[in-house]
Amino acid sequence: MAVTGLFFVFYVLLHMYGNLKVLAGPEAFDGYAHHLRTFGEPMLPYEGLLWIIRVLLVLSLIGHAYSAFTLWSRAGSARRTKYAALKTASSSKTMRWGGVFLLLFLTWHLIHFTIVKPAVNSGVASDTIHSSPYAMVVASFQLWWMVIFYVLALAALGLHLSHGVFSAQQTLGWTQTAAGYRRAKAIGHLVAGLVTIGFAIPPLSILFGLVK
């Protein structure tokens, strides 16, 4: 749970950096996307690095989801008679159902920007979308409902990270003093805030016409 989760955090921070390139204009953004594919050439084949990262992400996702559902099912069988008066910590529900929501979001997100790349905005031609990642992103986030959906997913990701980043440090045994414990909690909130805001900037900038 912790190791796979921290790999996701590392990836998400890189992803956020790439997204923010949209603010620098079409050449910078499309150039970045192109360089991701040629990164490491000629030692690596075209898209080599990308595929290494993709394989690691898929393996992490399998490990992360397997651990999560194992814990979920263990929790169910460890207390088969529930309390009549319940004041249980809601964070476990947020993590579990939030995690399921993120999984569904991730499926759409991959279809949207990687696998199918549908022309969701009827005002922009399919050919333009397929030839320029910049055009694809801008066309998508000119739609208000798409922005709302992505911002909702970001809120879920933020909540997931604020507990998850702390929890990973706790699992790895990095929080053995009161100060270390407070630090781990603070890092969790910091990473969650950074990721939520960092990812929200490009779609909101596009929606409000700051990026065209």
Place this chain on the structure above:
Amino acid sequence: MSGGMNLTLRIWRQDGPSDRGHLKTYEVSDISPDMSFLEMLDVLNEQLNAKGEEPIAFDSDCREGICGMCGLMISGDAHGPEKTTTCQLHMRSFKNGETITIEPWRADAFPVIKDLVVNRSAFDRIIQAGGFISVNTGSAPEANAAPVPKPKADRAFQAAECIGCGACVAACPNAAGMLFMGAKITHLGELPQGQPERWMRVVKMVAQHDAEGFGGCTNTGACTVACPKGIPQDVISTLNKDLRYAMTHHGG
């Protein structure tokens, strides 16, 4: 007595381990705010006795907050709304006219024996699996023979406050016993006397914990909030680190 409290109590009644059990409602009146929670239940039991009804079974022993025997889920809070044991909780923490729901600890590893009494032998078996140090009995050794650095001594003492009441398991959304186990691992692991069996201890205790049917820890921290002794969640971090070290350096 004037100025007493009137309360509605919804109490879990269960004849035995195989009985399904149900919540039953009782009214008590003229309860002194200075009574402890268990004394309030004593008053109810005397009323039930007088009427020829079966009194409510609940656990208690020292009633000083140090033995770990008592423990009730009170309106969704383990040991009630204050940071103390059920026996040290006073009725002044409740409002006149309040409805209070009283349930036993809920965990499959802690089966109900009767009414509010649960069997916490699973904790004893976890201790038997590794929560001890092996020393020769006889006269006490010289106190300064094994020096302990002050921060380690302080942390060991803090962890040693655990009274094994089970509130951590009761409050945990996963019904995990990690705060209890973490307290024992930290208490013994910080001290020189705990070193010889340190790596064996964590592996055996965790294996026993899982075999007893407790859930897995997801670091929600509900345990620490419920703990009447305020055992911090960082003891679980120590447990995790010791377990990882034991598995990677000592072949599990």
